[in-house]
Amino acid sequence: MKKYTNTGSKDTRSGFGDGLTELGKNNPNVVALCADLTGSLKMGDFQKNHPERFFQVGIAEANMMGIAAGMTIGGKIPFTGTFANFSTGRVYDQIRQSIAYSDKNVKICASHAGLTLGEDGATHQILEDIGLMKMLPGMTVINTCDYNQTKAATIAIAEHHGPVYLRFGRPKVANFTPEDQKFEIGKAVLLNEGKDVTIIATGHLVWEALQAAEELEEKGISAEVINIHTIKPLDEAAILASIGKTGCVVTAEEHNFLGGLGESVARTLVQNHPAPQEFVATMDTFGESGTPEQLMEKYGLNAAAIVKASEKVIKRK
Amino acid sequence: MPNTQQLEDFVSQVRRDIVRQVHKVNSGHPGGSLGCAEFISVLYQEMMDRKEGFDMDGNGEDLFFLSNGHISPVFYSVLARSGYFPIEELNTFRLINSRLQGHPTTHEGLPGVRIASGSLGQGLSVAIGAANTKKINGDKHLVYSLHGDGELQEGQNWEAIMYAAAKKVDNLIATVDRNHQQIDGCTDDVLPMGDITAKFEAFGWDVLEIKDGNNISEVIKGLEEAKSRTGKGKPVAVIMTTVMGHGVDFMMHTHKWHGVAPNDEQLEKALAQNPETLGDY
Secondary structure, X not given: OOOOOOOOOEEHHHHHHHHHHHHHHHOOOEEEEEOOOHHHHOOHHXXXXXXXHXXXXXXXXXXXXXXXXXXXXXXXXXXXXXXXXXXXXXXXXXXHHHHHHOOOOOEEEEEOOOHHHOOOOOOOOOOOHHHHHHOOOOOEEEEOOOHHHHHHHHHHHOOOOOOEEEEOOOOEEOOOOOXXXXXXXXXXXXXXXXXXEEEXXXXXXXXXXXXXXXXXXXXXXOEEEEEOOEEEOOOHHHHHHHHHHHOOEEEEEEEEOOOOHHHHHXXXXXXXXXXXXXXXXXXXXXXXXOOHHHHHHHOOOOHHHHHHHHHHHHHOO | OOOHHHHHHHHHHHHHHHHHHHHHHOOOOHHHHHHOXXXXXXXXXXXOOOOOOOOOOOOOOOEEEEXXXXXXXXXXXXXXXOOOOOHHHHHHOOXXXXXXXXXXXXXXXXXXXXXXXXXXXXXXXXXXXXXXXXXXXXXXXXXXXXXXXXXXXXXXXXXXXXXXXXXXXOOXXXXXXXXXXXXXXXXXXXXXXXXXXXXXXXXXXXXXXXOOOOXXXXXXXXXXXXXXXXXXXXXXXXXXXXXXXXXXXXXXXXXXXXXXXXXXXXXXXXXXXXXXOXXXX
C-alpha cells in the first residue's frame, strides 16, 4: 500500500491560523472576527499584522455572526473564529437567516470540534455541527484532516463565493498531506487504492483510516482509502466509483453517526448503488472529559475501530 | 428634495399600499407598518444619500437595514415608490413565486434589500458590520437601521449595543420604533423594558428622542439632529415614539392589528382616510 509519512505532528488549528496569516498578506478584502478565543484559534498573527482588519467582538457569538454578515456588504470576506460548538449550535438562527438565507460570503471557521477537544468535556465537544451546517441550503461544509490541508483549505475558501463552514480541531495530529497541495472544494482525495473495502474518512479519522488500511493489508485485506474533506457538496462520483469496485464501505468521522458524513454517504448509496456500510462515529451520545486518545478509544474512533468495522462490512457483502 | 406636502402625499400613498397589500392576501403586518410610514418615507425620500439603481455592496451611498422585518409592507411600498422595483409588483406581496416574501429577503433578488430579516434581533449586528466595512473602505456614508421596541427583548441586541459603543461605531444611526406594542399586548404587560433611552445611554450611545414619529417635520428634525451627531465617537440611537396603526383610526393604539389584515369593509374605511395621491398600483 501507498506509504504516508507524518512529517511532524501539528494541530489543524495552526493550519487555519497560518492560512489566515497568508490571506492577510495576499487578499486585502479578508477580515477576521473572533469571540475571545484569538489564542485558541491561532489568529494572533493576523491580529498583529492587520489590526484594522481584525475585529475582537468579545464573548458574543450571535453578534459576531451578524457583524460578519453585514461586513460582506461593501465587499469584505469575513472569517469568524471560535470553537465549533459556539460557531454552530449557539448561533444557528443567526447563520441561517443572516448568512445562509441571505447568501453572505462569510467563512465560519470552527476549531476544537469533536471529542479531541478533550478535558473540557461535553459542553464544548460538539458532535452535531456537521449535521447542523450541511442542512443549511447553500452552505459548503469542510472538515480537514491535518495541518497542511487545513492551511490549504483556509486559503482556498477565500476564493469561493458563498458561505462556508470550515471545521478543524485542537490536538496535534499527524501531518501527512503535501505542503503544496491544491485544495479543491468538493473533490475527494484518493489516498490508497484497494479492492476489498472502501474506507471513507474525514478530519482526524483520515490518518486513522490509513493506519487501519496498513493493519488490514497485513491481514490480507485490500482497503481503498478516500479522504473526504468536503462533506457538502459531496463528491458522489468518487464515492460511487470506489464502492462500485469494492462493494462495501466504512465511513469514519469524529461526529455523531446521525447527520454526519456517514449519512451523506448512505444517502448517496441508497439513491445510486445500495451496498453494505458500517459507521465509525459516535452513536447518538454526548462526550465527556478525558484525554483525546482516551476519548477516541472509548468512543470507538480510531484505527482499531475502523479495522473491526471493515472486517464486519466485508462479511456483509 | 421633496417639500413637506409632497412627503405627506407620499406617506398617504404608502399607507394605501400597506393596507391594500395585506388585504389582498389576508395576511401580513399592517400595524407596525403604518406606524413607521413617516419614518421610512422620510429616510428614502429625504435623508439618505442614495445612488441610482441597486447593487448589493452599496459603496458610496447610505444604507438602511430593517431589523423588524415583519413590517415589510411599508418597506416594499417605499422601496417601490423610490424606484427600486416596479410599483405593480406590490400586487405580488406574499404570493407564491414572488420576490416580495412575507419577510424581506435577498434570496429572491429583490432590489433594495440587503439582508433577510424576520427572525428578530439580528439587524443591529448586521448594520454594525456594514458600518465597519464603510470605515475600512474609507466610505463616509452612513448606515441606518430600524428596530421594533419589543424586538429589544432579544438578547443579541444588547451584545450589539455593547459592541457598537465600545468600538465607537459612530457612522451608524439606529432607530427604535417605540410604539409600546407587541403581538401579545402592550410591551409593559408582556415584558416591561424600562427606560430604553437610559439603557442606551448607559451602554455609551448618544441618544435622542423623536416624541412624535408620525409627524413628518419632527422625524426630519430628529434625523437631521442624529446625522449631525455622527462621526463623534459614539453610535447614535433614536428612540422614536409612534402609534401603531397610525393613519387608520380603528387600527390605532392597539396591538390587535399587529398581524391582522382588514376585511373588505375595513379596507374601504382605511382607504377613505388616506387619499390616493400618487396613483394606486
